[in-house]
Amino acid sequence: MAALPDERYDPSKEVVSLRRFSCLLVLVPSLVALIASVSFGTVTCEWLYTGDDNEDAAVQLGYFLQDHGANIYSQGQGYVVVRETFKIILSPKMSEDGLDRIVVHVLFGVKGIYKGSHSFLRFINDLNSSYNAGAFYMNDDGDMVFTTQFTFLNHFTWDEISAFIRWVDKALQAIISANKYEFSKYLE
Numbered sequence: 001m002a003a004l005p006d007e008r009y010d011p012s013k014e015v016v017s018l019r020r021f022s023c024l025l026v027l028v029p030s031l032v033a034l035i036a037s038v039s040f041g042t043v044t045c046e047w048l049y050t051g052d053d054n055e056d057a058a059v060q061l062g063y064f065l066q067d068h069g070a071n072i073y074s075q076g077q078g079y080v081v082v083r084e085t086f087k088i089i090l091s092p093k094m095s096e097d098g099l100d101r102i103v104v105h106v107l108f109g110v111k112g113i114y115k116g117s118h119s120f121l122r123f124i125n126d127l128n129s130s131y132n133a134g135a136f137y138m139n140d141d142g143d144m145v146f147t148t149q150f151t152f153l154n155h156f157t158w159d160e161i162s163a164f165i166r167w168v169d170k171a172l173q174a175i176i177s178a179n180k181y182e183f184s185k186y187l188e
Contacts, residue, residue: 048155049094054078057092061102068158070165084169101151102161104134104168108144109188115142123182133171144187146172 047064049057055078062080066072073083079091089105114120116138124144127136134148150156150164176183 045158046155047158047161049092049100050098050154052094052096054092054094057094058090061090061092064158065161068162070162082165084165086169086172088165088168090165098154099151100154101149104146104148104150106146106168106172107139108146110138110143110186111188114186120144120186123186127175127179131171131175133168133175 047061049060051057058075058078058080062072062075065080065082071083073081073087075081079089082088082090086106089107091103091105092100093103094100110120121138124136124138134146136144136146139145148168150161152160
């Protein structure tokens with residue numbers, strides 16, 4: 001007759017194995033959900049574009065921003081307009097070598113009597129001399145435009161672009177606040 005091993009019943013071993021089993025019950029569905037969300041096209045946190053088609057990039061950028069809840073005001077050929085305090089025009093300028101940028105424009109209507117005036121041009125020059133957030137200029141219609149850019153290599157994250165959009169908005173608010181009299185004098 002063979003000798004039986006001298007093992008005693010230890011309930012703590014069952015608790016450990018139950019804990020492992022319960023961890024698997026939690027982890028396996030979580031992993032499946034993660035794989036499914038990546039596979040079935042849910043919101044991604046990174047925008048990747050490797051071509052040089054500016055119009056297609058603007059369409060894809062619009063989808064990316066909309067997927068993340070950005071306030072899209074309008075979209076056209078080669079641009080997306082998001083609404084913060086200002087209507088911020090985002091125009092992708094893509095290059096095949098990967099050094100890409102999104103050019104930003106914010107338009108300000110100028111009162112008719114000041115369009116092209118020397119005092120208005122002096123005001124624009126003063127803004128450019130005082131602030132380095134971007135550049136102000138007068139467009140062909142005599143209105144004022146603020147421009148800056150967001151430079152990247154093939155991709156950026158939602159956190160980066162949303163922080164940039166908020167920065168543009170806050171920078172313009174600060175510039176306007178510091179020059180209230182002039183902005184109210186020249187702009188509609």
